[in-house]
Amino acid sequence: MHYVSSGEGQPVILIHGLFGNLDNLKNLASTLEENYQVIRVDLPNHGKSEHWEFMDYPSLAKECVNLLEELNLSEAHFVGHSMGGKVAMALALLHPEMVTSLVVADIAPVSYSPRHQKVFAGLTSMPMAELTSRSAALEHLINADIDLGTAQFLLKNLQRADNGFEWKMNLDGLIENYPHIIGWEMPDAVYSKPCFFIRGGESEYVLAEHTNAIMKQFPKVTAKTINGTGHWLHAQKPEIFNRLVGEFIDKHQS
The missing domain is CATH 3.40.50.1820 (Alpha/Beta hydrolase fold, catalytic domain)
Incomplete structure (x- = not known):
């Protein structure tokens, strides 16, 4: 770790x-x-x-x-x-x-009911291959109905890669394990x-x-x-x- x-x-x-x-x-x-x-x-x-x-x-x-x-x-x-x-x-x-x-x-x-569906939808629909800037990523999240503060926080996970951008976090892993996270x-x-x-x-x-x-x-x-x-x-x-x-x-x- x-x-x-x-x-x-x-x-x-x-x-x-x-x-x-x-x-x-x-x-x-x-x-x-x-x-x-x-x-x-x-x-x-x-x-x-x-x-x-x-x-x-x-x-x-x-x-x-x-x-x-x-x-x-x-x-x-x-x-x-x-x-x-x-x-x-x-x-x-x-x-x-x-x-x-x-x-x-x-x-x-305690266990919580799911409350991050909108965030996961905004993150997974991010067009990573076509992404040209962080401002474009921010615009995408705002258009996905994610508030500015949360969007800016989420984009701290975005980093430049050889072919554009990638997530630092394991987004697929977080989605797969989300029931354990809220449980x-x-x-x-x-x-x-x-x-x-x-x-x-x-x-x-x-x-x-x-x-x-x-x-x-x-x-x-x-x-x-x-x-x-x-x-x-x-x-x-x-x-x-x-x-x-x-x-x-x-x-x-x-």
């Missing part, structure tokens, strides 16, 4: 969400690296990491175990946004001894160490109806809502988000 490490101190591993890469939480990393070793990762099928035909949360958690072993670390703090939050939760449930503390940003330990096929386990759930006040990913599911598997949870933010809370109000995460990790150093 491709990663970038900065800073020194207790390790903190940052995990991005679907269609993302290790730059998504770079702003948070720049804040934490003053006091911690911060490791930002590209999950499999994203960024510069290996493309997998099959991915689910247990296999992604195992990849985090492999990363800790590669870095010669026995445990770390984990911060995950969206799908990355599910990866971090899966690791905490399956290998709690390796997770010093857990921060989950705008996702719950939550995990054993009935409990993570009894400190964890912090942060949600966007305008997001529909963490709702009151998810409270019981969170409390069942993460009983030592504290929670915070950042008003005026949606699912991309870390990008919409980074100063507040970074402060909340930093304060939580400071409080729970091993």
